[in-house]
Amino acid sequence: MTSPLIQQHGVAILGAGPVGLAAAAHLLSRGIVPTLFEAGDEVGQSFRAVAHVPLFSPWRYNIDHASRALLERGGWQPPELDTLPTAGELQQHYLLPLGQALTRHIRLNSRVLSLSRHGMDKIKTAGRDQAPFVIRVAQHGAVREYLAGAVIDATGTWGKPNPLGANGLPAIDEAEHGSRIFYGVPDVLNAHRTRYAGKTILVVGAGHSAANALLNLTELSQQEAGTRVHWAVRGNNLRRVFGGGEADQLPARGALGSRLQQRIKSGELTVHSEFRIQALHAAGQELTVVAETPSGIVALPGIDEIICATGSRPDLELSRELRVRLDAWLESTEALAPLIDPNEHSCGTVRPHGHRELAHPEPGFYIVGAKSYGRAPTFLMATGYEQVRSIAAALAGDMVAADDVQLELPETGVCNAPVASAATTGACCGGPAPAEANACCVQDAEAKQAGKAGCGCGIQPAEPLRAKASTCC
Ligand SMILES: Cc1cc2nc3c(=O)[nH]c(=O)nc-3n(C[C@H](O)[C@H](O)[C@H](O)COP(=O)(O)OP(=O)(O)OC[C@H]3O[C@@H](n4cnc5c(N)ncnc54)[C@H](O)[C@@H]3O)c2cc1C
Structure with missing residues (x-):
């Protein structure tokens, strides 16, 4: 049975990425009315930002079941399930149509600023469960407040990139040189070509975003004379970025790593491992990057542009006024942390989990999707789809379905x-x-x-x- 609070106020979902949209589809399939707040002017913002990037999981892992059922009722045809979309194709062929199907429930240009419970701050306990949530939203130049019986935070982590500094803090003078730094994966071969052609570029990071940028830059260097590529990583173990090679159950991810290894062997890029960036200095038109290395402090001069692909972190401010329990290391939902801690696992394989693992001391509040993993970089959409299926069932009072969590994920082979x-x-x-x-x-x-x-x-x-x-x- 749905709680009276949810019957009266419905459920608020924050963020219209793949997982937030899937949450809405699952809630609707159970007769619960969702309201979805999306900061951007269309759904799937994160994918639009990297539209050129090929995804490594094929369509079959990227489509949520309840969302597919909703789409198919409107005549939607699924793409060939074993092919790999780009991020842009995922947005165009899946997320935008899904947004259309859910349009009555979506508020675009609606950035959620903060959350609380009606009439009480974080300290007050009595009557807390019966108080609806307050969702404060910046909308079309005004700030409004909405009430909800439960809140699902699916705002992802793409909006908060990690900095260049090896210690997790911005490198000294990083902000001052912000115009030379691209956070994420630029479209090196097309939209951002002139920014990088003929330049000396330093890519920082050891994940798939860095790998994508490096492969495109080495291709650019073959086409545009004078383009030089450096790659800086903090550690000395590149296994994660090289992926599982032929053993990878997501072959595209394995292939990415294999191609990168070939480019290194052929000398198309210069690798600086154990390069712990501390500071940036201007030297004429160029930048000098200062780092601590095993042989002491090193200066890497002559850098025109930096691509910072060091991952991202969750925005914890949103739920500052709620009772949230996060892992001290990862800022992930606490129960997930031992399963996804990159100190202990290089894999993205987690055991199936759902509403119980994702619950917080604040009843009715859930963090899902990429944000539920905090700073751990191994999240896959398929994980999020099962999370929200379980939560929707729990909110509908169907605890048998809510507890029957199942998840089959491909392994990375590493x-x-x-x-x-x-x-x-x-x-x-x-x-x-x-x-x-x-x-x-x-x-x-x-x-x-x-x-x-x-x-x-x-x-x-x-x-x-x-x-x-x-x-x-
Ligand atoms: C380069 C790259 C490649 C990837 N490839 C894959 C892949 O092949 N397969 C895979 O499964 N995963 C892949 N991932 C991981 C992927 O990011 C996640 O699977 C997916 O984006 C997570 O979806 P989400 O809905 O949790 O978050 P997001 O997709 O980030 O969606 C969050 C949404 O919330 C909105 N939002 C943010 N803040 C607010 C706010 N305060 N108020 C309102 N709205 C807000 C954002 O605008 C956005 O639309 C990749 C990631 C990267 C960086």
């Missing part, structure tokens, strides 16, 4: 043991081991059953891991 032992253990994972097995994950169990050494993900690492974590994926 899903390995704790980083400290990774070098000796090789790949592992496949999800939690069967309860009866003396193993740390499915692959460990299978290896042991076949009489081989396990994959080693249960080996105690040299450095202590978070106490609450299991050492398995």
Whole structure:
């Protein structure tokens, strides 16, 4: 049974990305009225910003079931499920039509500023469960407040890029040189071509965004004389960005890493590993990037442009007035942290999870989608779709469906043991081991059953891991 609060005020969803839209579709399928607040002027803003970037998950993993059912009722035809869209194609062929189908429930140009509960601040407890949420929204130049019986925060993390500084703080004078820094993945070969042609560019970061930018820049350097490419990473382990190669269950992601390795071998880009950026200095028309390295402080001069692809972090200000419990490391939803901590796992494989893991001390408030992973970089849309299916069922009072969480995700093929032992253990994972097995994950169990050494993900690492974590994926 839906609570009286939800019956009266409905459910507010923040953010009309793939997961927020899916949340709306699931709620509607259960007869609950959602109101979706989107900061941008159309849905799927994050994908528009990187429209040129090829996604690594094929259509089959990118389409939510309830959203598909809603679309198909209006005559929508799904794309070929095993092909790979670009981010722009995902927005055009899926998110925009879905936005159309949900248009009555979506408020565009509506940036949510903050959340609270009606008539009470964070401290007050009595009657809290019965007080509707207050959603303060900047809308068309005015600030308005709405009430809701529950809130699903699906605002993602793309709006808050990490800085250049290796310590998580902006590099000294980073803001001053902001006009030379692009945060994200620029369209190097088309829209931003003139910005980079013939320039010396430093790409910072060790994820797939950095890999995309580097591959495009090396292509540009073959077409535009004088284009030089540097790549700086903080650590010395490039396994994550190289991906699972041929072993990757998302072949496009594996191929990206393999292509990048080839470009490095052929000398098309200069790699600076263990390069911990501290400061930027202007030197005439160019920038000098100062970093701490194992051989001391190093200055990298002659840089025209920097592409900062160091990931992103959640905006925690939104829910400052609510009772939210986040992981101290990752700023993810607390229960997810041991499963996705990049200190311990290089994989994106999490066990199925839903409304219980995503609940906070604030009843009726959920953080979902990429934001539920906080700073962990391994989120996949398919994970978010199952999250919101479970939450919609819980809000509708169908606890059997809410607790029946199922998630089948492709593995990266580099899903390995704790980083400290990774070098000796090789790949592992496949999800939690069967309860009866003396193993740390499915692959460990299978290896042991076949009489081989396990994959080693249960080996105690040299450095202590978070106490609450299991050492398995
Ligand atoms: C380069 C790149 C490639 C990727 N490729 C893949 C892939 O192949 N497969 C995959 O599964 N995942 C991929 N991802 C991860 C992908 O980002 C997520 O799967 C997806 O975007 C998460 O969806 P979301 O709805 O949680 O957040 P988002 O897509 O970020 O949507 C959040 C929405 O909230 C809005 N918003 C933000 N703040 C507010 C506010 N205060 N008020 C109102 N609205 C707000 C934003 O405008 C946006 O529309 C990729 C990520 C990157 C960076």
